[in-house]
Amino acid sequence: MDIGQLEAFVVLSECLSVTRAAEQLYCTQPAVSIRIKKLEETLNTPLFERLNNRLHLTSQGVVYREYALQILNLLKQSREHMRQFDNPDSGTVNVGASHFCGVWLLPRIMADFKKTFPGVNIRLDISTTEKLSRKLAAHETDFIIISDYIDIDTKKYRLVNFLSDSFVLICPPDHWLAARQECSIREIQDETFLIKPAFSATRSFLLENLRRAGVEPERLRLVEIGSLEGIKQGVVYGLGISVVSRLAVEQEIRSGQIRExxxxxxxxxxxxxxxHHRDKLLSPAAQNFLARLPALKS
Structure with missing residues (x-):
């Protein structure tokens, strides 16, 4: 088995055409076929099958593709790490983040990082927790940034808390609550409450803590909005109230559009x-990026 065989397998598994795979690999079609045949002989299992004159991955091929991707990603990362030892201002940092972290937290850190390391590229992937977990497992990202309310296997991954995120109640300036400095969550049981739809980690966090505070979510008049930006705009226009991260509404609070x-x-x-993976050796660029995260506390 060699890297050329793995590359041919991954490319062919994506396009399922020997002709297109040869074009992408800049080699002949027989060369692609030979690489795949040698890989199948080494593994002693078929990776592709032809059904109705079309190429498909076998069940073994589907499983092996995940391993091949991890191997190729690790090889790519190892080469980049070696280059960064000679030149710390080089390479790429691959960051995965939940929507909240990617939109409201990381741009500030990225801007600060680029001032010191202008030669390092940053790739920020904002996605769902499920997709981020898959990419982390496949070594497609160096690390992910998430809320600690999201379940993650701490035996496999190192989880480091670097920031506390407080939630506040927000309402329009003309709402009866706007004159209050603080209130109990139980006082809002008869209000229209804006919240993210099902399967949102933030929604689960809010509903669980509402119950702990003695509020039954079933009593609230819930309006589901699919984005935090939509929830903020709903509050601005008087659709209802909500409980959100203060970090996400700082500008609206300062401008007077929203009261906290x-x-x-x-x-x-x-x-x-x-x-990040406990057994993963982070590149110098990735380590320098993570070292800047505590600055968000200030």
Missing amino acids: IKLKEPLFLRGISYA
Whole structure:
């Protein structure tokens, strides 16, 4: 088995055409076929099959593709790490982040990082937790940045908390709550409450803590909005109230579009963490990026 065989397998598994695979690999079609045949002989299992004159991955091929991707990604990362030892201002940092972290936290860190290391490229992938977990497992990203309310296997991944994220109650300036400095979450049970739809980690966090505070979510008049930006705009226009991260509404609070009311309950606080493989050697560029995350506290 060699790297050329793995590359041919991955490319062919994506396009399922020997002709197109040869074009992408800049080689002949027989060369692609030979590489695949040798790889199958080494593994002693078929990776492709032809059904109705079309090429398909076998069940073994589907499983092996994940291993091949990890091997090629690790090889690519190892080469880049070696280059960075000679020149720290080079290479690429691959960051995965949840929507909240990617939109409201990381741009500030990225801007600061690029001032010191202008030659390092940053690739920020903002995605769902499920997709981020898959990419982390496949070594397609150096680390991910998520809220600590999201489950992650700490035996496999190192999880480091670097920021506390407090939630506040927000309402329009003309709402009866706007004159209050603080209130109990139980006082809003009869209000229209804006919240993200099902399967949102933030929604789960809010509903669980509402119950802990003695509020039954079933009593609230819920309006589901698919994005935090949509929830903020809903509050601005008087659609309802919500409980959101203060970090996400700082500009609207300063401009007077939204009023914040501190919650008496200490439950609405979550941590923000980064996670990476415990056995992964982070590149110098990735380490320098992570070293800047605590600056978000200031």
